Amino acid sequence: AIQMTQSPSSLSASVGDRVTITCRASQGILNDLGWYQQKPGKAPKLLIYATSSLQDGVPSRFSGSGSGTDFTLTISRLQPEDFATYYCLQDYSYPRTFGQGTRVEMK
Amino acid sequence: EVQLVESGGGLVQPGGSLRLSCAASGFTFSGDWMVWVRQAPGKELEWVANINQDGSVKHYVDSVMGRFTISRDNAKNSLYLQMNSLRAEDTAFYYCVRDPTPVISATAYDAFDVWGQGTLVTVSS
Helix, strand or coil: CCCEEEECCEEEECCCCCEEEEEEECCCCCCCEEEEEECCCCCCEEEEECCCEECCCCCCCEEEEEECCEEEEEECCCCHHHCCEEEEEECCCCCCEECCCEEEEEC | CCEEEEECCEEECCCCCEEEEEEEECCCHHHCEEEEEEECCCCCEEEEEEECCCCCCEEECHHHCCCEEEEEEHHHCEEEEEECCCCHHHCEEEEEEEECCCEECCEECCCCCEECCCEEEEECC
């Protein structure tokens, strides 16, 4: 199975900050990667698929980039509602695999 | 309103069985891949299984292969997960998920755009 490694595991940031989360695949996955946001006690929410395609209704401050093995989720200006845990997911091969998550906390 | 509602979770002894159900509404259920994703309390997400639109193609994570079976009934707008030989490590919230597999430049991608609220399965004696 392809291993997905996110970094950092957690970070502290302030409202208005630019936040970058990285996801690295154990082998090349082209651009077959999505990003999900999860708040405590809630189901995850789709943010981005196919590396950089923004899901309908997701604010444009979220963006994704990368290809091959290295991918990035960027939040351009962090908002109060963005404090959450973020997961990447590869859909290049089966079984699909998630990263271990990155928790974005308030500084 | 597009909605997925899971049911069937609960407490079961190791080695036991449980069948999860997911009722879909507000969209054309037969038109989409469907997925089960689980999350042990306080842990990361884990993809469990998926099934294509007519039920002819299924994939599983290795840890549940041979023990879990995903199925669907398009006439009832329902997705199922039959779980046998349950182990303590199967304890988790189980989410039913829609995957419309959007196509970009002739390539289909996963996009888990609708999630249920989750149902908790606890495997313990």
